[in-house]
Amino acid sequence: MYKSPSNNNELDHLISLLSKIPGLGPRSARRAALQLIKKKDVLMRPLANALASVAENVHPCSICGNLDVENPCHICESSKRDRSLICVIEDVADLWALERAGSFRGLYHVIGGTLSALDGVGPDDLNISGLVERASDPELKEVIIATNATVDGQTTAHYITEQLKQFEINITRLAHGVPIGGELDYLDDGTLITALNSRRPF
Amino acid sequence: MEWRDQGVILSSRKYGEYDVILEVLTREHGRHAGIVKGGIGRRHRGNVQPGNEVTVTWRGRLETHLGTYSVELLRARSVAFLYNPAKLAALNSCCSLLCSAMAENEAHEILLDGLLAFLTELEAAKDQIDYWGPLLIRWELGLLTELGFGLNLDDCAATGSTENLIYVSPKSGHAVSCDAGEPYKDKMLKLPRFLTENGVEANIADIKEGLELMNFFIERHMLAPFNKKTPQARRMLMEHIL
Numbered sequence: 001m002y003k004s005p006s007n008n009n010e011l012d013h014l015i016s017l018l019s020k021i022p023g024l025g026p027r028s029a030r031r032a033a034l035q036l037i038k039k040k041d042v043l044m045r046p047l048a049n050a051l052a053s054v055a056e057n058v059h060p061c062s063i064c065g066n067l068d069v070e071n072p073c074h075i076c077e078s079s080k081r082d083r084s085l086i087c088v089i090e091d092v093a094d095l096w097a098l099e100r101a102g103s104f105r106g107l108y109h110v111i112g113g114t115l116s117a118l119d120g121v122g123p124d125d126l127n128i129s130g131l132v133e134r135a136s137d138p139e140l141k142e143v144i145i146a147t148n149a150t151v152d153g154q155t156t157a158h159y160i161t162e163q164l165k166q167f168e169i170n171i172t173r174l175a176h177g178v179p180i181g182g183e184l185d186y187l188d189d190g191t192l193i194t195a196l197n198s199r200r201p202f
Numbered sequence: 203m204e205w206r207d208q209g210v211i212l213s214s215r216k217y218g219e220y221d222v223i224l225e226v227l228t229r230e231h232g233r234h235a236g237i238v239k240g241g242i243g244r245r246h247r248g249n250v251q252p253g254n255e256v257t258v259t260w261r262g263r264l265e266t267h268l269g270t271y272s273v274e275l276l277r278a279r280s281v282a283f284l285y286n287p288a289k290l291a292a293l294n295s296c297c298s299l300l301c302s303a304m305a306e307n308e309a310h311e312i313l314l315d316g317l318l319a320f321l322t323e324l325e326a327a328k329d330q331i332d333y334w335g336p337l338l339i340r341w342e343l344g345l346l347t348e349l350g351f352g353l354n355l356d357d358c359a360a361t362g363s364t365e366n367l368i369y370v371s372p373k374s375g376h377a378v379s380c381d382a383g384e385p386y387k388d389k390m391l392k393l394p395r396f397l398t399e400n401g402v403e404a405n406i407a408d409i410k411e412g413l414e415l416m417n418f419f420i421e422r423h424m425l426a427p428f429n430k431k432t433p434q435a436r437r438m439l440m441e442h443i444l
Contacts, residue, residue: 022219115434116215117294117298117433117434117435118213118215118298118301119215120434149284150247151251151252151253151284151294154284154290155290155291155294155435155438158287158290158291159438161287162287162442188249188278189275189277189278190248190249190254190278191248193281193282194284
């Protein structure tokens with residue numbers, strides 16, 4: 001239980017909210033709150049304005065599920081994007097990671113998680129029906145499934161593949177194996193087995 | 203308190219930002235849960251996948267506490283199934299059935315041995331379900347037996363005959379011969395031949411009948427008393443096959 005250092009309800013409320021942010025606990029929330037108070041004009045007010053603006057304006061894209069101020073999002077609207085490619089990802093964080101890499105020029109589809117029997121996440125809880133709808137577009141040639149290489153991620157990938165079978169499109173997945181800069185000695189057994197099984201001519 | 207045991211991971215659920223709650227079917231402590239600190243991280247995530255064979259060290263103040271696990275990977279079994287939808291569905295089905303039906307902290311060594319044997323066969327079998335479907339059904343039959351709800355498929359409930367056993371009584375779980383079951387055939391469950399005769403090859407229809415037979419008794423005996431329904435993973439396996 002968080003113990004108030006200040007006897008100040010507003011400050012306590014701020015610290016309690018900050019401590020709910022991923023990566024921050026009560027102690028780092030207190031430090032963040034102090035920093036904000038010390039730098040009211042350069043940090044606190046701009047941050048408050050930015051938060052209010054994002055809360056007001058940022059929404060999930062009705063086509064791909066990306067977060068943007070426009071709907072459809074700037075990626076779905078862009079004429080420079082290859083509309084014959086859709087990359088299926090679990091989360092917006094994955095979309096940002098792929099965009100950071102800058103090597104994918106197609107469109108995205110965020111399904112919003114993975115199937116998980118124990119957590120009660122079924123196909124209806126994910127945005128898979130939207131993907132099936134998009135797959136009927138005659139312009140689409142390939143769907144790249146970029147779910148995580150975990151049991152849940154691959155279960156979801158197989159389910160999506162099953163749903164897309166009816167369309168005449170290529171369904172591919174990301175390669176799994178040795179990461180760039182990875183040393184074999186430090187890799188786990190599963191990655192090594194996958195890398196060996198997916199080897200290709202040099 | 204501290205103990206060390208071997209087992210197979212049944213489930214791995216995210217807990218907070220960095221940790222996972224792991225359920226492991228252990229040899230001496232049965233189905234047992236614990237927190238793996240940093241289980242989400244790059245170092246551990248591959249190890250804490252369902253189906254992997256591990257050695258775990260559990261630490262907790264009291265036996266009833268959730269406690270923490272430290273995990274050493276013995277064999278990364280899940281990787282062998284990741285790229286085959288039917289085999290992955292079978293792995294998910296086995297793990298979720300054990301999670302749903304087994305009592306916690308109750309040792310069932312035979313279930314662990316059965317699961318390990320099944321996973322080994324599943325890994326080695328060809329991809330088509332005809333090759334490993336009968337094994338899965340036998341494993342489920344063994345699960346029912348070990349948890350006290352075994353079916354009697356050796357002779358006919360009505361006549362005692364050991365020939366032509368093609369039905370199972372939904373009431374008693376006892377096999378019924380063709381002649382004795384004929385008047386009640388609409389109410390009887392179908393018994394695939396490979397469960398009563400050695401050396402009989404099973405086709406998809408037999409496997410479907412076997413899975414439906416097991417599903418009936420698993421749902422009635424193991425899940426309904428706890429107000430649970432057939433786990434999603436097993437339903438998906440059935441859908442995949444049918």
